[in-house]
Amino acid sequence: MTDTPRKNFWSGLGVATVSVVLITWIIPTYGGSGFAFGLPPQLLATLGAWLMLACAAALSIVSFITLKRDGKPLIAFPEFGHFWHQTWPFLYVLAFIVLVDRFPLTWTAPFMIGALLLILGERRWHVVVLSSIIPAAGLYGLTAHLMRIGVV
């Protein structure tokens, strides 16, 4: 079996939880309502959520049995270093999105690209400078001159 049972167990549990929240709260509250001759507005979304729930629950149960049979623990915390390595890119992009929300992307992009290159271990200054400036200059040329929509 190529799948890790523990991964399957937890992902199945997560998807099942989301689908329960969808079925019991989100779809009934925000799924829309009104009289329909054909399909009620919530029907297809509810069917999708039930499909998710059934499959995710089955996946979790099967993985749970496999884990118990093999005598492996249900919980295995990832190392902090590994967890951080997976998390920081999201935080970096999120911080950058917050920045882009306030300043034009064209001006902030060289800093974003350059900083990311430095974080990833690039130390040749000419590579950092060229890689940072050329895409931003390209975006400037595209938006300000070709599309004429102004600096984004």
Add this chain to the structure above:
Amino acid sequence: MIGFDAILSAFIAALHYESIAIIFGGVLLGYIVGVIPGLNRAVAIAIAIPLTFYMSAYAAIAFLIGLSKGTAAGSAVSAILLNTPGEPSSAATCLDGYPMAKNGKPRKALKVGLLASVIGDLLATLLLIAVVIPFASVALKFGPYELTAILVFALVFVAGMAGGSFLKGLAAGGMGIILGTVGLDPETGAARLTFGYAELMEGVPILPLVIGTLALAEMFAQLDEHRRNKGASVIKLGKSSEDSLSYREFKSTLPTIFKSTGVGAFVGALPGLGPTVGAFMAYGLAKRTAKDPDSFGKGNPNGIAAAESADNAVIPASYIPLFGLGIPGSVSAALLVGAFMIHGIQVGPLMLREHPEMLFTLFSGMIVASVLMLVVGWYGLRIFAKVTNVPPHIVIAIVIFLCLAGIQVQGYGTFGLATVFVFSIFGYFLKKFDYSFVTFLVAFIVTPMLEMNLRQSVILSGGDIGILLQRPIALAFVVFTALMVLHLAWTAYRRWLGDRLKARQS
């Protein structure tokens, strides 16, 4: 039905220099993207869609098809010179391509790969043209009952065939269905799952969704694996006469190319299987039927020819269900549907009735793209070999920028940036936990069509959904769906039992 004059004018339009320039741009960009390890076809199409907003519908689609084809051919370069496939589907090319390049024949290996790619692609494109018109003509006669049954079957088929766990495939399909229903309900006008955001009234915007789940999530995954490819060495192209491909050598690969193109076209026409399955199936077939199977894996040109021709044949063939029925069978086909939607065209059999000139111009554009693939690949060989040297961390940083730029250029603003970020987390989850992305995307794309047909069926039958069992074609697809579910469940159960037995024995 479209006449000969219209077909001729469609071909003339595709051969216009502007059209050729656009397709050339697509093929060239696709080739470069394909050559760079870690950037795949889906990422390329996702970040290129914003560039096509200001093009005409035909130019946009022709550009994206050229891009898609170029990526498939270009990915062989890094597979052969770097032993790192630019696309997962080129992994089979590594098996013989890298040993052949290591044995001092990198140019020969690249040329075999290129010629096999072009022939596979061209033949599959001709097959597409020959098959899709009669296919679409029949599909136009289908009513909502038949289409409902076919769409449900396609979703189950894609979930089962997309690789990995069937349960995860169906769960991903469920996620796609839920997201596909977001927006105003066409019958009651009720806002569904919009949470008060006016931006969601027309549904989840497809561009932030595909850029987030495909491109940005892929870059996060690449960052995670960034250290793995550090230190990989590229094989340089020499000028030795032994390294050039003779006509005789090329001729000896032709039977393999034709057979593998057949395999690739068959696999491509079935939704969900994708080019990786096609390439490995063709490679396996070539090895089994070869006189010297032991030479495979050690630099046999037939191995490269088999993998590349099948890989490239899958792409045009995967457009058969797309143009014939409106069902995207692969991620790149689903992205094309998105591009068609952006340009206000409903892809599927209706195109034959409503936009026949465009359909034929696209087909002729696809043939032009195949020819341009040969030109770009043949004359750009040395340059592309150098592109494989681009360090992945530079690519990652620039692609992240391009993802955000694509959203900003289209004016999605803060909402678009937040959406793209949320979908990047979602896409990362799908990737890390191996939930079928293709099933999710196909479900998201076909849900509005499924809902419309299901609604029409319910209204026409007066609420009796059992009418599906009284229509022969619909009934056949209902039976196929049931058999498919039973077969896949049985296969999964047997695999689970087998694992259990193995665990007991060990």
